[in-house]
Amino acid sequence: MAESHAEGDHVHPTMRIALLCIAGVVQFGLCVRPLVEYEFQPRWVAEAAFTALALVTAVCGVWVVRRKPVPAAVVVVGTVVTLAASAGATRVLPAGGHFGPPDWSFGLVGWHLLLLLLDRVPVLLTAMTVHLTTSVGQFLLSGVPGRAEIGAAGIVAFGAASIQLAVVPISRMLHHRTRQATSAAAAQERLITRVMSAEQWEREQRTVFAGQLGVTLPLLADLADGVLDPRDDDTRRRCSLAATQLRRLFAENDEVPDPLVHEVTACVDEAERRGVEVSLAVSGAAVAVPPDVRRELTSPVVATLAAARTHARVSVLRTHEDVRVAVMADVGTDLVTTTSAQVVVDCDAYGEYIRMEARWRTRNS
Known part of the structure; x- marks a missing residue:
């Protein structure tokens, strides 16, 4: 993966700082309680998944807080670890816990994927699809769900995905507006430079003409006053x-x-x-x-x-x-x-x- 975006792009670094904060708040503010309250079999898998996601956030933070792009190797490893942690955490959910309160990792994983793949939209959509497909597949394999359970799962999945994916068009719009503003500022700076160059050239020309006329005007004045004889x-x-x-x-x-x-x-x-x-x-x-x-x-x-x-x-x-x-x-x-x-x-x-x-x-x- 090529490290994206030209120098001067301030939107993605700023958005990543916001996503880093969201991922940290959601994980440690909303996901700790269900991890403690519900029974996971085996529990160590859920705890390992939680730890892995926390490590992904921490490792990304090393570059994000310095407003630098996350290296491609870190992105690849982090994406694989995030999807694996999501699959592991979903696999050990208690019965009936899919897309419910015990399913602490479903809404969290999307923020981690955004943090890693915000400027790689096709890969982000693919990873989101894999995450959603894995969660839905495990939900269907856990038993035959009723209509109410399917409706509730659809609402949760649609709500989480729509909120998280809305970050992508917002980021692209801000990036487009920023580029327009940067281009306008550069054009204005070029115009100011041209105006200053023209003014400097005009001053130099005035100086040259003034020096030349400084020799000519006394000559014309002497001719007009009869001091000098044209013959x-x-x-x-x-x-x-x-x-x-x-x-x-x-x-x-x-x-x-x-x-x-x-x-x-x-x-x-x-x-x-x-x-x-x-x-x-x-x-x-x-x-x-x-x-x-x-x-x-x-x-x-x-x-x-x-x-x-x-x-x-x-x-x-x-x-x-x-x-x-x-x-x-x-x-x-x-x-x-x-x-x-x-x-x-x-x-x-x-x-x-x-x-x-x-x-x-x-x-x-």
Whole structure:
């Protein structure tokens, strides 16, 4: 028998604790008196059956009180012992005692079977059928019962079986409701996680945009106030840099298969709008690059293309070891390079041309 029910099922452990208490109360509260008052032949069989059922309850309690499933071996042995004790106790009943006050084991055995087989319903029904069939068979073999005796036995058997078997649908209903509640709670938790992730992403985007606009807004204010001359080369370069940064920033939020190339292409498009002739070469398969690393990889492209005058060449190279983004342009001015812990930037000058390369080593290199 496989130990049943997935982790997180709290219904069966709770029900078993209740059944353990019921079995103990019924056995020691209701069954001791008839065991003492009536004559059983031989008595030691009835006492052995009582002791065996008490041991089944005690052994099951070792796991039940810790809310752990009863091992399959214990279930098998306990079921066999319970049915054998029931047959033995019924076999030594005094004449006319079947389904009456002397038959102390009939109603008790069902609670033991429920305790052992609550989560194994087909086996439980089979064991209950064996128990009931054995009791009825011994009742019929003890003598020819009258109509009144048959009616009384039927009422007792039906009453005990219906009460005990009602535990099964109740347990299944509670288990179903618990699973529904658990699923709803898990769905709500996933929704809360998604909402928190979305809010965090929105905060990060606001921070990025705020940082970018923090550079752009003073430039626009100086242009509006006449502090800066739009015809000045330095002003034009600053405007070009701000426009390229914003274009790359907008491209960062697009859902595309290859975000890095998409952002580089956005920078190239902005340079071409200014009349710069730009060639773009891409090699290697797409590599998953984190957004913050993409910002650092494209930063030299933004700065160089913003300063380019007539020609530029951009290349993106992806291998299993690293990702490289390089740009060469006729900038005619010095550019500031920034190297971080994630991205290394190299800068070389060839006359009026400057070549900048940003390199990021992949994690599995």
